[in-house]
Amino acid sequence: MSEQARAREDICRIAKSMFDRGLTCGASGNISVRLSDGTLLVTPTGSSMGFLDPAKISQLDQNLRHLSGDKPTKEIPLHSAFYDTRAQTGAVVHLHSTHSVALSMLPDTDPENILPNLTPYSIMRLGRVKLLPFFLPGDAGMSTAVRGLAGKRSAVLLANHGPVVAGKDVxxxxxxxxxxxxxxKLALxxxxMSPTALSPEQVQSIIRTFDVDW
Structure with missing residues (x-):
């Protein structure tokens, strides 16, 4: 199987799994993958993550021009901001997941690090997650806000909207x-209840051991 065919299958399989588990609903959420030739595969606009067709996944060239497939998600500028500012990015996932969105709306959520240090895994996989302000869906301001982070965060939470995460692959x-x-979800x-969070020393140990970009 070619790199592109495998990526198309992975996008659809992952999207369906997340849809089936209630991590995204309706026609919300989007996924992009950067191929070795620099082109992007992107989930189409207005499509349900639970019913994607590999053949209809959008393909864009390195300048974000539409090459094939259905019309891409309007959140392309948001995705491209991660690709342009974090060279190690091979994929971007954006969801409207319930607990994350709920956390974004609470007044005492720390905008510099929205997640309390409850487990080592959020630290290892995400580092600090920045809360960004509310933007209208598709607003280019989201891309500008991510670019303003200068590649220092792999994950952000859009207020009243949802999380966006970049990774080395999908x-x-x-x-x-x-x-x-x-x-x-754990935080909520x-x-x-005054849960026992990880101590600052434990957090620093995780950062050092797993080379976390903190």
Whole structure:
């Protein structure tokens, strides 16, 4: 199987899995993958993640011109901001996952690091997650905000909208965004219960051991 064919199959399989588990619903969410030739495969606009057709996945050239497949998601500028500012990015996943969105709306959520340090895995897979302000869907301001981070964050949470995560490949980005959602869920479940979080020393040990970009 060619690199492109495998990537198309992976996008559809991952998208369906996330849809079936309620991590995204309706026609929300999008995924992109950068191929070795620099072109992008992107989920089409207005499509359900649960019912994607590999043959209809959009393909864009290095200048984001539409080459084939259905019309791409309007969030392309958001995805391209990660590709342009983080050379190691091979895929980007964006969801409207419930617990993450809920966390984005709470007034005491830390905008510099929206996730409390409850488990080592959110630290290992995400580093610090930046909360960005609300933008209208498709607003180019989202791309500008991500570019303003100068590649220092692999994950952001769009207020009242949802998380966006970049990874070295589509599997890494998927595992990371699922970890973000699960940690957000843990944060909400334990809210007001004074949970025992990881100590600053434990956090630093994780950062050193797993070479986390913190």
């Amino acid at each position: 599997w890494a980005a998927t595992y990371a965004i699922e970890e973000l959602e699960e940690t957000a 479940l334990t809210r007001g």
